[in-house]
Amino acid sequence: MKKILSDKVINRLTLYHSILTDYIEKNIEYISSPQIADLLHMDNTQVRKDIALLNYKGKCKVGYRARELKILIEETLKFKKVKTAFIVGAGNLGMALAKYDNFEAYGFKISALFDNSPLKIGLKVNDKEVFHLNELADLAKKLDVKIAILTVPRAYAQQVTDFLVDCGIKYIWNFTPCVLRVKNDIQVWNENLIGNFLQFTVNHGVEDK
Amino acid sequence: MKKILSDKVINRLTLYHSILTDYIEKNIEYISSPQIADLLHMDNTQVRKDIALLNYKGKCKVGYRARELKILIEETLKFKKVKTAFIVGAGNLGMALAKYDNFEAYGFKISALFDNSPLKIGLKVNDKEVFHLNELADLAKKLDVKIAILTVPRAYAQQVTDFLVDCGIKYIWNFTPCVLRVKNDIQVWNENLIGNFLQFTVNHGVEDK
Numbered sequence: 001m002k003k004i005l006s007d008k009v010i011n012r013l014t015l016y017h018s019i020l021t022d023y024i025e026k027n028i029e030y031i032s033s034p035q036i037a038d039l040l041h042m043d044n045t046q047v048r049k050d051i052a053l054l055n056y057k058g059k060c061k062v063g064y065r066a067r068e069l070k071i072l073i074e075e076t077l078k079f080k081k082v083k084t085a086f087i088v089g090a091g092n093l094g095m096a097l098a099k100y101d102n103f104e105a106y107g108f109k110i111s112a113l114f115d116n117s118p119l120k121i122g123l124k125v126n127d128k129e130v131f132h133l134n135e136l137a138d139l140a141k142k143l144d145v146k147i148a149i150l151t152v153p154r155a156y157a158q159q160v161t162d163f164l165v166d167c168g169i170k171y172i173w174n175f176t177p178c179v180l181r182v183k184n185d186i187q188v189w190n191e192n193l194i195g196n197f198l199q200f201t202v203n204h205g206v207e208d209k
Numbered sequence: 210m211k212k213i214l215s216d217k218v219i220n221r222l223t224l225y226h227s228i229l230t231d232y233i234e235k236n237i238e239y240i241s242s243p244q245i246a247d248l249l250h251m252d253n254t255q256v257r258k259d260i261a262l263l264n265y266k267g268k269c270k271v272g273y274r275a276r277e278l279k280i281l282i283e284e285t286l287k288f289k290k291v292k293t294a295f296i297v298g299a300g301n302l303g304m305a306l307a308k309y310d311n312f313e314a315y316g317f318k319i320s321a322l323f324d325n326s327p328l329k330i331g332l333k334v335n336d337k338e339v340f341h342l343n344e345l346a347d348l349a350k351k352l353d354v355k356i357a358i359l360t361v362p363r364a365y366a367q368q369v370t371d372f373l374v375d376c377g378i379k380y381i382w383n384f385t386p387c388v389l390r391v392k393n394d395i396q397v398w399n400e401n402l403i404g405n406f407l408q409f410t411v412n413h414g415v416e417d418k
Binding site for chain 1: 213214216219220221222223224227228231248249250286287292300301302304305308309311312315316317363380382386387388390391393396397398399400401402403404405406407408409410411412
């Protein structure tokens with residue numbers, strides 16, 4: 001698969017994957033595009049289009065083989081390629097993400113957390129240790145980690161980002177509400193919760209009060 | 210503005226808004242599209258296009274007036290219309306979202322949290338109280354709340370969803386990794402962290418190991 005899938009398609013494929021996992025757990029062998037569409041309240045032609053992108057065709061009248069389709073999505077989205085990341089900021093959000101076991105099934109491994117609060121250093125969350133930020137550069141080198149998930153408070157976001165870049169971090173998944181200033185060779189992915197919320201309310205019809 | 214903005218445009222507008230807030234805090238009066246584009250590592254024609262959708266034009270050579278553009282984005286995305294929501298599940302993620310003060314600036318008010326653990330009932334997080342789930346129906350009616358942010362563990366997601374719908378909740382912002390089964394008159398917005406992460410790694414070039 002060299003074709004580039006749009007962000008929206010990737011997003012939907014992961015939702016289909018989640019539905020397929022559920023079906024397989026329940027020992028259901030086949031799933032149809034209307035069944036998927038129905039669960040997501042979307043149009044079933046869209047589901048068929050997305051799955052056609054994977055060059056996969058269902059069986060007439062019975063639908064897709066759940067196991068096959070699941071594996072195909074995993075291959076397409078490269079779940080098997082393990083990516084290791086640090087969580088930077090061991091507050092509630094950092095802790096929540098460290099506990100989010102689901103990440104590993106998708107090839108995403110959190111190997112450690114970092115904070116500067118003495119109260120947090122040495123804690124273990126879901127078998128992952130919280131280290132002092134001072135140790136980040138060293139551990140990033142040793143473990144060959146280039147991805148950081150940034151969950152520090154807003155006020156420290158830029159300062160910690162500069163520090164991460166100095167430590168050799170190349171990819172930042174930014175959960176802070178700040179736009180970070182970084183050099184062009186650093187990739188930032190903004191997990192824009194506010195933007196996501198506003199898509200929900202502006203375009204998807206939350207009633208006005 | 211009756212025009213429908215795409216989810217991507219809404220997402221970018223909130224990022225521009227965050228940059229504008231930063232500029233205004235620093236008493237900088239004007240901002241240019243290349244300055245915005247540079248901070249987000251994107252193309253400046255895209256920035257200009259997005260802002261043109263708001264029917265707003267910058268001043269030649271100096272750019273946009275930061276304050277004006279900020280207000281225009283706020284009006285377009287309806288920040289002034291307050292939407293009240295409950296957080297359901299007072300674990301780390303629920304707590305993190307309750308502490309996320311930034312929401313209020315965008316018209317989003319969390320009025321209470323709910324859980325079923327006796328250890329959590331009565332706690333206060335950022336001035337918001339944690340109530341037992343049993344009280345949700347009653348409080349939803351009293352406070353006219355129709356939005357729930359779902360942050361319970363995966364295993365309880367569907368069961369709690371059914372309960373929320375019975376309580377009169379109409380909109381669910383789903384932070385669990387489950388696809389929820391709901392009737393057609395209930396809107397679910399999946400905060401698909403895995404999907405977002407995979408967009409980042411599959412399309413935005415996280416190096417293979």
